Amino acid sequence: MVPPKRFCQTHYQHAFTLIELLVVIAIIALLLAVVMPALRSAKRLAAAAICLSNESQLIKAWLLYAEDSDANIVDGDTGDVLSDPGYMNYSRQGRAVRVWCWVGRPMGPQRQDVNQTLDDKVRGFQAGALWPYLEAPKVYNCPADNRWVKLAVSPDNNCNTTKANWYGGYRSYSIGKVLSKRPAGNNNESGEEDYEVSKLSEFSNPGSKIVFLEEADGYGWNHRTWNMYLNQASYIDPFAIWHNGSSTFGFADGHAERHKWASKGTLDMAKEQCKSVAGAANVNGLPGGPATEDYLWFKRSYIPGK
Numbered sequence: 001m002v003p004p005k006r007f008c009q010t011h012y013q014h015a016f017t018l019i020e021l022l023v024v025i026a027i028i029a030l031l032l033a034v035v036m037p038a039l040r041s042a043k044r045l046a047a048a049a050i051c052l053s054n055e056s057q058l059i060k061a062w063l064l065y066a067e068d069s070d071a072n073i074v075d076g077d078t079g080d081v082l083s084d085p086g087y088m089n090y091s092r093q094g095r096a097v098r099v100w101c102w103v104g105r106p107m108g109p110q111r112q113d114v115n116q117t118l119d120d121k122v123r124g125f126q127a128g129a130l131w132p133y134l135e136a137p138k139v140y141n142c143p144a145d146n147r148w149v150k151l152a153v154s155p156d157n158n159c160n161t162t163k164a165n166w167y168g169g170y171r172s173y174s175i176g177k178v179l180s181k182r183p184a185g186n187n188n189e190s191g192e193e194d195y196e197v198s199k200l201s202e203f204s205n206p207g208s209k210i211v212f213l214e215e216a217d218g219y220g221w222n223h224r225t226w227n228m229y230l231n232q233a234s235y236i237d238p239f240a241i242w243h244n245g246s247s248t249f250g251f252a253d254g255h256a257e258r259h260k261w262a263s264k265g266t267l268d269m270a271k272e273q274c275k276s277v278a279g280a281a282n283v284n285g286l287p288g289g290p291a292t293e294d295y296l297w298f299k300r301s302y303i304p305g306k
Helices: 018-067 118-127 264-273 293-302
Strands: 075-079 087-092 095-104 173-175 210-214 246-251 256-260
Touching (some): 018 256, 075 173
Antiparallel strands (some): 246 256
16 A cells, blocks of 8 residues: 655745844833833832932931930931030020030041041931931932932032032931020021020920921031021021922821922922022022012911920
């Protein structure tokens, strides 16, 4: 019997044409264009959640200090003097005043005038009055604040010396002038000295009064207190706005929350702050007004008493 003939079958391997490859690449690029902004937004919101936790811990440390100090609040200034780290000496109404600031300035292991490493910055935290209540350097930094990995924008520490090799700030949070004994200067031009308080009992409605806020000055650390004008519609220091048009705050009753800014000018002001230290605060049409919704909200929240 003759076996049946077997026919040889030829198999062809299908390959993508150039047009098909280009279409696939275009689709992937389109998907990435859609997904990436969402991922960036999610990353900022995740950083905001950590930032809220940081400020919640800071404000609780602030309250613990007051509880241990007969309801006297810690001074909101940042200690500048290397020979006496963490402390400042003022002259108020002809009387000498010595205060323990909540943090000190960056310094080397032998109190050298340096600000190059993360350890230099942490030594400033350790000199401050709140360190015994919160010995956790990461809590002082918002994850969205990466100034400390780059050279400072304007490395001048207000002592008439330029620090060209200083790195940017690691501490992301500041306290306002109204919570410090530091003299306002310039004959109280800002009006802040009229509203300062030094005890918890002097706060009116503490749940709406801001203690900690996000700041990103260019000196290499958030130097001294945060300031604003209370007698005209103008800021002195801008805010840091790292969280999708919002900033986080720690309030005097011990809670923290995120606030969404309403004015584009406020956002522009924060962007300008990243470029320089002086002159950034007037981007939103101030001084001279009209006062923005953001300014009015913050002024109400900034003044601690009635």
